[in-house]
Structure formats: structure tokens, C-alpha cells
Amino acid sequence: MKVLPKSPIQPAQKERYVNKERCIGRIISWFYDDDMKLFALKRSDGVQYLKPRIKYFNTLPRCEMNGLATKPLTNRSKCGLADVIANLIKREVRAVQSIPLKKTQQDFLGNMKWWYVDVNTGEDRIEDKDNKVIVSFYDAMNLINFSKKDQRTLRKNEIMFTDEWREHGLQYKRVLEIC
DSSP states (O other), rough: OOOOSSSSSSSHHHHTTTTTEEEOOOOEEEEEETTTTEEEETTTTTTEOOOOHHHHTTTTTTHHHHHHHHHHHEEEEHHHHHHHHHHHHHHHHHHHHHHOOOOOSOOTTEEEEEEOOOTOOOEEEEEETHHHHHHHHGGGGGGGOOHHHHHHHHHOOOOBOOOGGHHHHHHHHHHHHHO
């Protein structure tokens, strides 16, 4: 029988996974190991271990939580706690994905002067000819609720953005192309 170390996570490994803002390596699959009483996230560059509590999974970036929700948990020991945590992750991700779009007034851009990405906040702002903000929003999906007339007005008036917000501005243009 193989003797397991006290802590399956070595100090160097712990340091490697502390920063929750960046994804370390792509998650390939995940397991529950009943002998160690830990979840093992098999990554493209190694293995990460987490204690079986939802608070430890909440330290993962949102992109990884979404990935876990779509991958089946390998639970050979049929531990009920592991299945409960897997279901909680799926439910949490599903709840986030079903956020309804904001209601928007219709045909209100007739007096529009320009629209731009605010360099301080990343919000998209649409101003009228008196330089008053008509509307501001932070999600490109809000454009779906705009009327067809307002969408045409936005297509005619290119969104302005700095290099720092280039990808953000181009995302808005792509959404308008789809609408």
C-alpha cells in the first residue's frame, strides 16, 4: 500500500495556484479522491488539489468554474459530498448564465452625437448633441434590446475607443453585426 504524504500540495505548488485572477493551465478533468479526501483538478500542466468545500472552489476564476460545470466529475468512490459539490457548482454557473437582459427604452438615439468607451470605467456611453449622456452600459449584450432603428444609428456612428479598450469596442461592433 502506498503511503500518502501529509499534504498532497507542496509549498511551491500552493504558491503557484494562489493568484485567482489568472488561469494557470487548462482543466482537462476533475476527480474526487476518497483516500485523500480531496478534489483533484487535472490540468494541462499538472494537478491542483482542493478541499471538499465550495468556498475553495469559489477561489477559482469564473472561466474555470464554467469549465468545471460542463465536465463530468469522476467520483469512483461514489462519495455523496463530492456529488453535492459538483451539483452546487453546476447550479451556481447556471444561475449566472440565466441573467435577464436589462429593459431599454426604444427609438431614443435620434439626437445622438457619438458613443465611446469611457477610459476610466470601461463603460460604453452614448451622448447627445448637448454632450449629455443618454445611456451608459457595460455589457455588449444590452445592444440586443435596442430597437432596429437604434441599432442602425449605432452602426452608422462608429464606437470610439483607445488601444487599451480595443477588444471591448470591437466586441460591441460584432454584436451589432449579429443583430
